[in-house]
Amino acid sequence: KAGVTQTPRYLIKTRGQQVTLSCSPISGHRSVSWYQQTPGQGLQFLFEYFSETQRNKGNFPGRFSGRQFSNSRSEMNVSTLELGDSALYLCASSLVGGGDQETQYFGPGTRLLVL
Amino acid sequence: AQSVTQLGSHVSVSEGALVLLRCNYSSSVPPYLFWYVQYPNQGLQLLLKYTSAATLVKGINGFEAEFKKSETSFHLTKPSAHMSDAAEYFCAVTTNRDDKIIFGKGTRLHILP
Numbered sequence: 001k002a003g004v005t006q007t008p009r010y011l012i013k014t015r016g017q018q019v020t021l022s023c024s025p026i027s028g029h030r031s032v033s034w035y036q037q038t039p040g041q042g043l044q045f046l047f048e049y050f051s052e053t054q055r056n057k058g059n060f061p062g063r064f065s066g067r068q069f070s071n072s073r074s075e076m077n078v079s080t081l082e083l084g085d086s087a088l089y090l091c092a093s094s095l096v097g098g099g100d101q102e103t104q105y106f107g108p109g110t111r112l113l114v115l
Numbered sequence: 116a117q118s119v120t121q122l123g124s125h126v127s128v129s130e131g132a133l134v135l136l137r138c139n140y141s142s143s144v145p146p147y148l149f150w151y152v153q154y155p156n157q158g159l160q161l162l163l164k165y166t167s168a169a170t171l172v173k174g175i176n177g178f179e180a181e182f183k184k185s186e187t188s189f190h191l192t193k194p195s196a197h198m199s200d201a202a203e204y205f206c207a208v209t210t211n212r213d214d215k216i217i218f219g220k221g222t223r224l225h226i227l228p
Contacts, residue, residue, distance in 0.1 A: 004158070033215070043205065043218040056215050090158055104216065106151075106158035 002027065004093050004107035012113045018079040021110045025072050025093030031055075032074040033104065034066060037088040046089075049074050050096070078112075086114045117142045117208045121219035129227045134178075134193040136222050138206030141187065148189040149207040149216070150180055159205065165189060176200070201226045 005024045025032050033056075034046040045058040051070035061115050066076040072093075077087055088111050093103035122137040140146055147166050151159040163174025170182040180191045189206060206219040 035218075037173070042220040045215050045217075048215060092159075103149075103161050103164065106160070108156070108158045 001008065002103055004091055005040055005048065005093050006089075006107040008110060010111050012043060012115065014115050017048050017081050017085060018077060019081060019112060020077045021076055021089055021112075022092030023074045023076075023093075023107060025074070025091075026105055029093035029095055029105070030072050030095055031094045032068060033092045033094075034076050035078075035090040035092065036051075036060070037090055037109070038086075043090070044103065077083070081114045083114050087115050088112075117146065117210060117217050119206050119208045119217055119219035121204075121206050121222050121224055124220065125223050125225065127197045127225040127227055129172075130194050130198055134191070134196045134200065134224065136191040136193065136204050136206075136224065137181075138189045138219060139187050140189060140206075140208045142208060142210055144210045146208050146210055147207075148182060150174065150178070150189075151205045151206065151207060151218075152176075153203045153221075162191070162204075170224050182190060192199075196224075196226050198226050198228070 019115045030101045031050045033048040036044045047066050048056040052068045063079045069076045088109045090109045093106045118141040120139045123224050149164045150162040152162050160223050162178050163172045165172050165182045173179045178193045182189050203221045203223045205221045207216045209216045
């Protein structure tokens with residue numbers, strides 16, 4: 001079974017631009033969560049989608065948004081990029097999510113550099 | 116709210132020596148606890164998880180962790196370190212009342228030859 005895939009793997013943008021990242025979960029998984037990983041802040045939860053609906057959201061500004069499609073694939077968008085948005089963005093999928101004891105499977109991440 | 120504290124952002128051990136990575140949690144209800152490993156330029160991989168069954172949990176690659184409620188700890192150990200264990204390790208917590216997982220800051224494990 002294929003794992004979680006994320007595209008693109010690397011991205012360079014300039015301040016003020018916007019970016020869209022994509023995540024394809026493991027087949028059959030309906031929950032997709034997004035995390036931002038930086039050296040200073042570690043792993044921070046962005047949001048979770050389940051059945052095309054945002055179910056949970058972390059403490060990030062409105063510039064960060066996402067969506068999920070009927071095939072469970074998810075995209076996240078960051079508008080008006082800032083230097084501090086440079087990070088590794090990780091996507092994780094699980095069967096039904098919602099925290100609990102269910103295992104999350106992570107993709108390799110998209111490394112975003114904002115210049 | 117739940118939280119996780121990992122003691123030591125960097126830990127160095129000699130090859131063949133005991134690995135001990137510390138994790139303390141805070142939770143007002145019974146927690147579910149996880150250890151993940153991240154190799155360079157890769158995503159996170161689950162090592163093991165505690166879900167209120169046995170307090171000693173065995174994971175992949177020879178790692179294990181023991182849940183100690185009295186100490187609110189879930190330390191990760193491996194009897195003999197291998198060079199391939201060099202990576203960053205994350206402890207995480209959630210509960211059946213939570214809808215997201217909280218990660219610790221991570222501990223980077225260095226293996227000395």
